[in-house]
Amino acid sequence: xxxxxxxxxxxxxxxxxxxxxxxxxxxxxxxxxxxxxxxxxxxxxxxxxxxxxxxxxxxxxxxxxxxxxxxxxxxxxxxxxxxxxxxxxxxxxxxxxxxxxxxxxxxxxxxxxxxxxxxxxxxxxxxxxxxxxxxxxxxxxxxxxxxxxxxxxxxxxxxxxxxxxxxxxxxxxxxxxxxxxxxxxxxxxxxxxxxxxxxxxxxxxxxxxxxxxxxxxxxxxxxxxxxxxxxxxxxxxxxxxxxxxxxxxxxxxxxxxxxxxxxxxx
Numbered sequence: 001x002x003x004x005x006x007x008x009x010x011x012x013x014x015x016x017x018x019x020x021x022x023x024x025x026x027x028x029x030x031x032x033x034x035x036x037x038x039x040x041x042x043x044x045x046x047x048x049x050x051x052x053x054x055x056x057x058x059x060x061x062x063x064x065x066x067x068x069x070x071x072x073x074x075x076x077x078x079x080x081x082x083x084x085x086x087x088x089x090x091x092x093x094x095x096x097x098x099x100x101x102x103x104x105x106x107x108x109x110x111x112x113x114x115x116x117x118x119x120x121x122x123x124x125x126x127x128x129x130x131x132x133x134x135x136x137x138x139x140x141x142x143x144x145x146x147x148x149x150x151x152x153x154x155x156x157x158x159x160x161x162x163x164x165x166x167x168x169x170x171x172x173x174x175x176x177x178x179x180x181x182x183x184x185x186x187x188x189x190x191x192x193x194x195x196x197x198x199x200x201x202x203x204x205x206x207x208x209x210x211x212x213x214x215x216x217x218x219x220x221x222x223x224x225x226x227x228x229x230x231x232x233x234x235x236x237x238x239x240x241x242x243x244x245x246x247x248x249x250x251x252x253x254x255x256x257x258x259x260x261x262x263x264x265x266x
Contacts, residue, residue, distance in 0.1 A: 025065050026138040033069035040138035049130035053122040063135035064093040066111040073143035079151045080104045082113045085158030086123035091115040103255040125165035152179035152262050156250045160185025164193040171199035179262030183211040186219035188230035207238040209258035213246040
């Protein structure tokens, strides 16, 4: 009788799991540990942002999601948003895959990027913000409770400047931003983004991690320290600078340190 009862419980548990079906992101089925791409419709606000600078707003963004092998959407997960440079027609999803996926997944983060179906005529911060917001809304509509998941933004080179606008825009739109990670950025755009977008004074407590390569000739260590000083003068009060032996590149070790610090402080 006990064995029979145990068998019934096992079978019942299996039938419940089967009835839930596969995970879906914006209607596209995927398995934990994979990277999935889906269309994400743009809201009226997002279309307005995308159209700035003479662009034609598309009907949808292309959202890319990468999840750890143990991903369970019923739990809370930190989300890393990738923001790429506009050089060489790079898309946010390119940097997600090439620069952040390995370290991000190993640290237990979900990674997300939003882009247009084609590169923008003028690759503005507003365009990047619109596509990123659409991807985030796709995440929230796919997984109940994900609106409360903490978010960090990462950007390399020109993307390190772009996060200066994307991160405050996400905070302004209700996202729980717990960190900004910048590598190879030789100018401070975060202070300007904070002044223009006005996400609120609480945003000044967002942890900022700057990673600088000793041999970087495009954004020298000195320039990146100057960026940090400018951000501090704006009023940001949680700042770390890490250096590594390398040039103009994203360092996995630094990425892991930054993501661990963000989670520690949240």
